[in-house]
Amino acid sequence: MRDLFTLSVLVSTVAAGIRLATPYLLAALGETIGQRSGVLNLGVDGVMLLSAFGSYYVVLRTENLWYGFLAGAVIGLLMGVVYGVITVVFEAEQGISGIGIFLFGLGFSDLLFEELVGTPTPLKVRLEEVAIPGLGSIPYVGDAIFQHNPLTYLAFALVPIVTLVLFKTTFGMNVRAVGENPQAADSLGVSVAGVRFIAILIGNTMAGLAGMALSLGLGIFQPNLTQGLGFIAVALVYFGAWRSRGVMVGALLYGIVASLVLQLKTRGIIPLEASDLGAMAPAVLTIVALVVLARRIEAPAALARPFSRH
Amino acid sequence: MRRVVGTRVLGGVVPLGAALVAFLFGAVMILALGANPLDGLVAMVDGAFGTPDRLATTMVRAAPLLLVGAGITVAFRSRVVNIGGEGQIVIGALLGTAIALTIPDTPKILLLPIVLLAGMVGGAFWGAIPGVLKAYAAVNEILSTIMLNLVAIQVMNVLLRGPMIDPAELEGSRIPQTQRLTDNAALPILVPGTRFHLGIVIAIAAALTVWVVLWRTPLGFRLRAVGYNPDAARASGISVERSIVTAMAISGSLSGLAGAVLVFGSESLRMVTDGSSVGFTGSAGFNGIVAALFGGLHPLWTIPSSFLFGSLLTGANNLQRALQIPAPLAIALNGIIVIFVVSSGRVRHLIEDRMLREKGGLPHSHETTDDVAVTGEV
Numbered sequence: 278m279r280d281l282f283t284l285s286v287l288v289s290t291v292a293a294g295i296r297l298a299t300p301y302l303l304a305a306l307g308e309t310i311g312q313r314s315g316v317l318n319l320g321v322d323g324v325m326l327l328s329a330f331g332s333y334y335v336v337l338r339t340e341n342l343w344y345g346f347l348a349g350a351v352i353g354l355l356m357g358v359v360y361g362v363i364t365v366v367f368e369a370e371q372g373i374s375g376i377g378i379f380l381f382g383l384g385f386s387d388l389l390f391e392e393l394v395g396t397p398t399p400l401k402v403r404l405e406e407v408a409i410p411g412l413g414s415i416p417y418v419g420d421a422i423f424q425h426n427p428l429t430y431l432a433f434a435l436v437p438i439v440t441l442v443l444f445k446t447t448f449g450m451n452v453r454a455v456g457e458n459p460q461a462a463d464s465l466g467v468s469v470a471g472v473r474f475i476a477i478l479i480g481n482t483m484a485g486l487a488g489m490a491l492s493l494g495l496g497i498f499q500p501n502l503t504q505g506l507g508f509i510a511v512a513l514v515y516f517g518a519w520r521s522r523g524v525m526v527g528a529l530l531y532g533i534v535a536s537l538v539l540q541l542k543t544r545g546i547i548p549l550e551a552s553d554l555g556a557m558a559p560a561v562l563t564i565v566a567l568v569v570l571a572r573r574i575e576a577p578a579a580l581a582r583p584f585s586r587h
Numbered sequence: 588m589r590r591v592v593g594t595r596v597l598g599g600v601v602p603l604g605a606a607l608v609a610f611l612f613g614a615v616m617i618l619a620l621g622a623n624p625l626d627g628l629v630a631m632v633d634g635a636f637g638t639p640d641r642l643a644t645t646m647v648r649a650a651p652l653l654l655v656g657a658g659i660t661v662a663f664r665s666r667v668v669n670i671g672g673e674g675q676i677v678i679g680a681l682l683g684t685a686i687a688l689t690i691p692d693t694p695k696i697l698l699l700p701i702v703l704l705a706g707m708v709g710g711a712f713w714g715a716i717p718g719v720l721k722a723y724a725a726v727n728e729i730l731s732t733i734m735l736n737l738v739a740i741q742v743m744n745v746l747l748r749g750p751m752i753d754p755a756e757l758e759g760s761r762i763p764q765t766q767r768l769t770d771n772a773a774l775p776i777l778v779p780g781t782r783f784h785l786g787i788v789i790a791i792a793a794a795l796t797v798w799v800v801l802w803r804t805p806l807g808f809r810l811r812a813v814g815y816n817p818d819a820a821r822a823s824g825i826s827v828e829r830s831i832v833t834a835m836a837i838s839g840s841l842s843g844l845a846g847a848v849l850v851f852g853s854e855s856l857r858m859v860t861d862g863s864s865v866g867f868t869g870s871a872g873f874n875g876i877v878a879a880l881f882g883g884l885h886p887l888w889t890i891p892s893s894f895l896f897g898s899l900l901t902g903a904n905n906l907q908r909a910l911q912i913p914a915p916l917a918i919a920l921n922g923i924i925v926i927f928v929v930s931s932g933r934v935r936h937l938i939e940d941r942m943l944r945e946k947g948g949l950p951h952s953h954e955t956t957d958d959v960a961v962t963g964e965v
Contacts, residue, residue, distance in 0.1 A: 367930035372668050372729050373880065377925030380873055384918025391913035392620060508733045515730060557741035560734040571725040
C-alpha cells in the first residue's frame with residue numbers, strides 16, 4: 278500500500294487519468310452543445326465506434342496520422358448529417374433514433390473490422406505525447422499535465438472555447454434559445470432547424486474526435502472498443518449540468534478513478550477479479566450523481582422535444 | 588381520435604416500407620462487400636428457414652427478443668423508456684443460474700419453474716430500480732437504465748470469474764463460465780431433433796398475457812392512462828409514481844425471463860460471458876426494443892416482428908458461412924431499421940394529412956389512438 282503514495286506513482290496516475298479522460302471529455306463537450314440546442318443524441322457510442330475504426334484503418338494503411346485525423350472527423354461529421362436528417366428533418370423521437378445509430382455503429386464497425394482487418398493489428402504510428410516547451414520540464418507537474426498527446430490538449434482547450442461560444446456569441450445564444458424555447462426563438466426569426474442541425478454537426482464531429490482519440494491513443498482497434506464509453510459521455514452532460522467546466526470535472530473524475538483502479542491492479546493491491554468491481558465504479562458514480570443532482574439542475578426546457586412549425 | 592380506414596392501413600404500410608428501404612441498404616452493403624445481394628438473400632432465407640432445425644433455431648433466437656419486446660411495450664405504453672433490457676436479462680439469468688447451482692437436486696417439476704421465476708424476479712428488481720429513481724427522484728430513466736446495463740455486465744464478470752466459475756476452469760483457461768447446469772433446470776425440447784424448446788411457447792404466452800393485461804385489466808388501463816396523459820391520469824386519482832415503478836418492474840421481469848430462457852435453453856446449458864457487453868445477451872436487450880417498435884408497440888404484432896428479427900440473426904450467421912460476409916451485418920441492419928421506422932412517423936403524418944384533405948375531412952389531425960408519445964422526458 279505504501280508505495281502507492283510515492284510522488285512518481287501519483288504523477289503517473291494523474292497523467293494516465295488525464296489521458297483516459299480525453300475521449301469522455303471530447304464526446305461530452307460535443308453532446309453538451311447538442312443538448313443545449315434541445316437535441317438528445319444517444320448514438321454517441323456508435324459514432325465513436327465508426328470514427329475509431331475509420332481513423333484506425335486509415336492510419337493502418339497509410340501510416341499517416343493526419344489522414345487518420347481527417348477520417349475520424351469526417352466520419353463524425355457525416356454521422357451528424359445523418360442524425361440531423363433523422364431528428365430535425367423527420368422530427369423522429371430522439372432517444373430511440375439514438376439507439377438506432379448506436380446499433381448501426383456497433384454492427385457496422387464490427388463488420389468493417391472483420392472484413393478489412395480481421396485480427397487486432399497494432400498501429401506502427403500512434404498519437405505520441407508532446408511536451409509543451411518549458412512547462413513540460415517542470416518537475417512532476419510537467420510530467421502529469423504537460424506531457425500528453427495533441428488530442429488531449431485539444432479536448433481541454435475546448436472547455437473554455439465551448440463556454441465562450443455558448444455564452445458570448447450570437448450562435449451560442451441562438452443554440453440556447455432553441456433549446457429553451459424554440460417557439461419564441463422561431464417567432465424572433467431564428468431558424469430552429471438550422472441552429473439545431475449545426476449543433477448536431479458540431480456534436481457528432483466531436484464524438485468522432487473522441488472515437489479517434491481512443492483508437493489512435495491505444496494504437497489498436499477491436500470490436501466494441503468503446504464498451505459503452507459514449508453512453509457515459511451522455512450522462513456526463515447531466516453530471517456537469519450542461520456546463521463545460523462541470524463536464525470537464527466529471528470526465529476527469531472518471532479518468533482518474535479508472536487510472537487509480539489500473540494502478541491498484543498492476544501493483545497487486547487489489548486482486549485481478551476485483552478490477553471488474555472497479556470498472557463498475559464510473560456507472561455507479563453516475564447513478565448516484567444523477568440522484569443527487571436530478572432535482573437541483575435544470576435541463577434545457579426543450580431537450581428531446583422535436584420542433585414542428587405547424 | 589377519429590380515423591379513416593386508409594390511415595389504419597397506412598399505420599402498417601409505412602413501417603413496412605421503411606423496413607424495405609432498410610433492407611435495400613443491406614443489399615447495397617452486401618454488394619459493396621463483393622457478393623451478389625440475391626445470393627445473400629437466398630443464403631439468409633436458407634439459413635433462417637431452410638431446414639426444420641434452422642427454423643427451430645430461428646425461433647430460439649426470436650424467443651428472447653419477443654420476451655424483451657413484450658416488456659418494452661408495457662414500459663413504452665406507460666411512457667417509460669426502458670433501455671435497460673441488457674442489464675435486466677443479465678441479472679435475471681444470474682439469479683436463475685445461481686439457484687440452479689445451489690439446489691441442483693430439486694426435481695425438475697419444481698426446479699424449472701423456480702429458475703424461470705428467479706429470472707423474472709431478478710429482472711423485475713433490476714428494472715424497478717430506475718423506475719423508483721424516475722418516480723421519486725426525477726432521474727431520467729434513459730440514463731439510469733443505460734448505467735445499470737454497464738453495472739450488470741460488471742456484476743456478471745465478477746461472479747462468473749469468481750464465485751460462480753466452473754471449478755474445472757480454475758485450473759484451466761479460466762474462461763468466465765459456470766459448470767454445466769443440472770438437467771433438472773433445462774427447458775425441455777418439444778420437437779425432437781431440433782432446438783425447439785419450451786422457452787418459445789413461454790415467450791408467445793407472455794406476449795398474449797401482456798396483451799390481456801394492457802387492454803383487459805384495470806392495471807393495464809392505469810398504465811396506458813399514465814402513458815397517454817400523466818396529468819389527466821393523476822387528476823383522476825391514478826398514482827403516476829406507482830404506475831411507473833410497476834411498468835418498469837413488469838418490463839424488467841420479462842427481460843429477466845428472457846435471460847433465464849437464454850441460459851436454460853442453451854445447448855451448453857451454462858452461463859458464459861466473453862467479458863464484453865454483447866457476449867452473453869447477443870444484444871437481445873436492444874434488439875427486443877427494435878422488435879417491439881417494429882411491432883408498433885403492440886404485444887401481438889411483436890410476435891411476428893420478433894420472428895422476423897430472429898430470422899435476420901440466423902440468416903446473417905448463414906451469410907457468414909456461405910458468402911463470408913461478417914454476421915455483425917445483422918446488428919447494423921437492425922440499427923438502420925430502427926432509424927427508418929422512427930423516422931417514418933412524420934412521413935406517415937404527411938401522407939395522412941394529404942389523404943384527409945382530399946377526402947375533405949379533418950384538415951389537421953395528427954391524433955390516432957395507437958400513437959404513443961414516447962418522449963424522452965428529461
